[in-house]
Each structure stands twice: as structure tokens, then as C-alpha cells.
Amino acid sequence: MAKSALFQTSQQTNVLIATESAFGTKAATGAARIHMPVTSYSFSEVANHTLAVAPFRAGAGGATQSTEMVKAQRHDRMYEITLEFMGSPQAIDRVCLALFGDGDGTNILLGSMPTTSNISGSTATPVTIYFDKGSASAANTALSFASCMCTSFTISGDIGGNGGVIIGSATFVTGFNPDKANINFSGGTETTIANQSSYFNMHDLSATTITPSGGSAEDLVLFSFELNIARAVNRVGFDTAANSFAPLGYVVGGYEVTGSMTVKRDAESDAAITYADTAEPVCAVSITDGTFAIAAPKAIIDQSSINFDEDGFKSVIPFRCTYDAANTSNAVVTVSTS
Amino acid sequence: MIVKAKKEYKDLSDNKNFIALGKTSTHLKLLAGMECEVSKSLLPLSKELLKALETKKIKSEDK
Numbered sequence: 001m002a003k004s005a006l007f008q009t010s011q012q013t014n015v016l017i018a019t020e021s022a023f024g025t026k027a028a029t030g031a032a033r034i035h036m037p038v039t040s041y042s043f044s045e046v047a048n049h050t051l052a053v054a055p056f057r058a059g060a061g062g063a064t065q066s067t068e069m070v071k072a073q074r075h076d077r078m079y080e081i082t083l084e085f086m087g088s089p090q091a092i093d094r095v096c097l098a099l100f101g102d103g104d105g106t107n108i109l110l111g112s113m114p115t116t117s118n119i120s121g122s123t124a125t126p127v128t129i130y131f132d133k134g135s136a137s138a139a140n141t142a143l144s145f146a147s148c149m150c151t152s153f154t155i156s157g158d159i160g161g162n163g164g165v166i167i168g169s170a171t172f173v174t175g176f177n178p179d180k181a182n183i184n185f186s187g188g189t190e191t192t193i194a195n196q197s198s199y200f201n202m203h204d205l206s207a208t209t210i211t212p213s214g215g216s217a218e219d220l221v222l223f224s225f226e227l228n229i230a231r232a233v234n235r236v237g238f239d240t241a242a243n244s245f246a247p248l249g250y251v252v253g254g255y256e257v258t259g260s261m262t263v264k265r266d267a268e269s270d271a272a273i274t275y276a277d278t279a280e281p282v283c284a285v286s287i288t289d290g291t292f293a294i295a296a297p298k299a300i301i302d303q304s305s306i307n308f309d310e311d312g313f314k315s316v317i318p319f320r321c322t323y324d325a326a327n328t329s330n331a332v333v334t335v336s337t338s
Numbered sequence: 339m340i341v342k343a344k345k346e347y348k349d350l351s352d353n354k355n356f357i358a359l360g361k362t363s364t365h366l367k368l369l370a371g372m373e374c375e376v377s378k379s380l381l382p383l384s385k386e387l388l389k390a391l392e393t394k395k396i397k398s399e400d401k
Contacts, residue, residue: 093360101362104379108363112370115362125357329370331363338379 006139014132015041015083017094018185023121024246026146026179027128030188034094037086037196039167043131043145044079046178047072074245075238078173081129081145087155087166087292088196089337095170096335098127098150099229100255105338108331109229109255111323119149120236120249128183129172135180144179148172149233149250155294155335157202158224164202166292175235175247200292200337208263210272210299210317211284218272221264223314225287227294229333231255257321257333259285259296265306265313273304273317285319293336296321339376340394343368347390354386 015036018027027033054069085091089105097103100113119126126147134143152171157164208222232253238245263269275281285296299319307314324330347368352358356365364374373394376383383391 097360101357101360103360104377106363106377110363110366112366113362115357115366125352327370329367329372 006136008134008136010040013134015134016130016132016185017098018128018130018183020126020128020147023119023126023249024147024176026144027130027183029183029185031128031185032189033130033185034090034191035193035196036083036091036094037088037193037199038083039086040084041082041131043081043129043134043143043178048079049074049077074243076235077245078175078235079145079178081148081172081174083129083168083170083172085168085170087157087168087200088198089200089292090191090196092155092168092200092335092337094191095150095153095168098148098170098172099153099231101125105336107335107337109257109333109335110328111330111332112328113255114231114252117252118236118249119252126174126250127172129174130183132182137180140182141180142182144181144183145172145174146176146179148174149252151233152228152230154226154228156224156226157200157205159202160223166200166202173233175238175250177244177246200289204289204292205287206289207286208261208288209284209286210261211286212272212275213280213282214275215271217284217286218268220261220269220272221266222287223262223264225259225261225294227257227259227296227333227335229255229257255332257296258302258319259294259299259321260316260318261285261287262307262314262316265315269315269317273301273315282322283319285321288336291336291338293334295331295334295336297331298322298324339381340373341368341376341391342373342394343371344390344392350387350390354384355390356380356387 018031018033052071052073093103096107129145131143135141154169157166208220209217211217235247237248282298285299287294302318305316321333323332
């Protein structure tokens with residue numbers, strides 16, 4: 001074969017998240033979908049398996065490795081896709097929906113989630129991540145990662161970076177082999193980039209508070225923040241049909257929600273990290289612009305520290321979000337976009 | 339609109355209950371016997387879903 005004059009660039013590749021209707025099958029042409037406002041992305045290469053190697057035989061004569069002794073290990077293969085994107089309400093809602101099943105704009109993660117830990121067949125609600133023109137095999141061909149599960153979502157903002165735009169970073173995994181055929185979407189609900197005309201921004205935040213249990217709301221000057229919601233996703237089993245080694249399902253773990261805020265160090269920040277109520281050393285964390293809002297009603301501060309910056313000392317306040325043990329229906333965190 | 343689950347709600351499949359509407363938190367709260375406010379963006383609810391819910395008016399709706 002001659003050298004190919006084709007090449008791939010991020011400029012020509014659109015990235016979509018599409019809703020599936022059958023586990024293990026990529027989204028249909030009329031599937032609900034959103035064009036993600038990505039700033040960067042990455043995905044695993046098609047042959048990302050490791051090799052399984054048998055031990056050397058002892059003795060002279062043919063002691064080296066034959067084709068019988070080295071195998072491509074596909075039964076535990078997991079492809080990983082990471083999307084960095086600007087925080088539009090629609091994009092944040094879609095990722096929250098994929099991660100914990102709430103995507104109407106209030107996006108509440110409850111203590112009783114996940115609803116199902118064994119994911120297969122009709123219990124599954126995974127998504128297809130579609131890279132339009134993402135395949136290297138020919139011009140204008142795509143790459144679909146079917147039945148992806150969201151394993152982590154980080155939402156962050158920095159008043160001094162990225163124009164202040166709130167940035168999301170979502171990681172998906174799938175055990176299914178990528179598909180290089182175009183989907184040729186038509187019909188169905190489509191949220192385009194043009195439909196996402198607004199992005200949340202640090203410059204628009206109106207209030208950031210920490211309310212220690214037994215204390216009052218302390219007003220903080222927020223320089224940057226990060227919130228991460230993560231869960232384990234493991235593939236279960238494999239099907240050797242057609243050498244696909246497709247998983248038979250996934251098993252998901254509980255949600256781990258952690259965050260951090262960097263704020264001006266002052267009397268308010270000092271009071272924010274001082275537990276007024278030693279019987280229940282928790283606090284309510286709130287960041288909002290009036291529409292976009294992160295609320296963690298029962299956060300626990302985790303080893304705060306000081307940045308001795310030239311533009312004033314800052315308190316770094318890491319925290320872990322929990323739900324009120326009185327009821328599993330209590331919220332761990334809310335990421336509101338409307 | 340504020341709703342509470344009737345017994346029939348738990349018999350609805352996931353493609354007919356609040357999970358299908360992208361509102362798993364409401365689904366779980368209803369199963370736990372709690373009252374939930376349904377946001378306007380989810381309306382109108384399907385007839386089948388409405389049948390499995392007890393609807394309660396918000397005070398301002400009474401006027």
C-alpha cells in the first residue's frame with residue numbers, strides 16, 4: 001500500500017454523546033445526542049490490549065516463544081475516553097445524566113445512588129461516544145465507542161485561567177471494541193454547539209459560602225475550585241463470539257465526591273474551617289451565580305493548607321461530600337444548571 | 339406539581355418511570371415514600387406515569 005495522504009486533526013473532528021437503546025449496540029441514527037463543546041479529548045487506540053505471555057520452557061531446543069505462548073489479552077480490555085469541555089448547561093446536564101442518572105438541570109446525587117450496580121441488558125443506560133471523522137482508516141470515517149460508562153466527572157473553575165470559563169472533564173470507559181462506521185445521524189433530538197450559547201463563568205459567581213455546622217454562612221472570595229464525582233466501573237466476563245471479547249456487563253461502585261476551593265485567607269475563611277459544632281464537624285459548601293450552583297450540604301473538610309502567594313495569602317480548603325446519615329435519600333451534592 | 343408514589347409506581351419499568359425522564363433522584367425519593375416536586379421541564383408526564391402517582395397541589399395553586 002502507498003503512503004496515505006489522509007491525516008487527522010482535532011479541528012475536523014466533532015465529538016458527540018448519543019443515547020443508546022440496546023446494551024452493546026452503538027446509538028441509532030435517530031438517537032438523542034449532544035455535540036460536546038470540547039476543548040481537548042483523548043481516547044484509547046484500537047489495539048490497546050496487553051500481551052499474555054507463557055513462561056519459558058526448560059531444556060534445550062525450541063525453548064523460545066511460539067504463537068501458542070503469546071496471546072493478545074482482550075478479555076479484560078477497557079477503552080478510555082476523556083473529554084475536556086466548556087461548561088454549558090446542556091453539556092453538564094448530559095454528563096451528570098450519564099454518571100448518576102439525573103440530568104434535568106437540578107442534577108442531584110443522592111446517598112441511595114447508584115440504583116443498580118450490575119449493568120447489563122435492559123438495566124443498562126450507557127452512551128455512545130462518537131468522534132465524527134475520528135477514524136484513521138479512511139477519509140470522513142468516524143469512530144464510535146459503544147456502551148460507554150461515565151466513571152469520573154470533574155468540574156472546575158479558575159478566575160485567572162481559561163477566561164474564567166467553568167471547565168468539565170469527563171472520563172468514560174467501555175469494554176466494547178470501537179466501530180469505524182459512520183452513524184449518519186438524522187432526526188431525533190440534537191443539541192448542537194449553536195444551541196449551547198452560554199457557558200458558566202467564574203466572573204459571574206455571586207456567592208461562595210461555607211457554613212460550618214452550628215455556625216453561620218461565611219462569605220468567601222473564591223479564586224478557584226474543583227469538584228470531582230467518581231465511581232469505579234469494572235467489566236464483567238467476555239464473549240469470544242467473532243473474537244470480539246465483548247463484556248457481558250459492568251459492575252459499578254459507589255460515588256466518591258471530593259472537592260477543593262482556594263479562597264482569600266481572612267476572618268471569614270478562618271471561621272469557615274473552624275468547627276463551631278464539635279459534635280457534628282461538617283459544613284455546607286455552596287458556590288453559585290444564581291443559576292449555576294454547586295451545593296454540598298454535608299461536606300467534611302480534609303486537611304486545609306495555606307498558599308503564601310504574592311497577591312495575598314490564600315486558604316486551600318479540600319473537602320469530601322457525604323449525605324446526612326439520617327436518610328439515604330439525602331443529597332450528597334447538587335450541580336444545578338437551571 | 340408535588341407528587342407521591344402510589345403502590346403501582348414501583349411496578350413501572352425503568353423506561354416508564356422517572357429514570358426514563360433523566361430524574362433518578364425523584365425516582366429514588368418516591369420509592370422511599372417521599373413527596374417530590376416535579377420540575378416544569380419534565381411536564382407533561384405520561385398518562386401511565388400519572389396513574390401511578392398521587393398528585394398534590396402546591397399552596398399557591400390552590401388560590
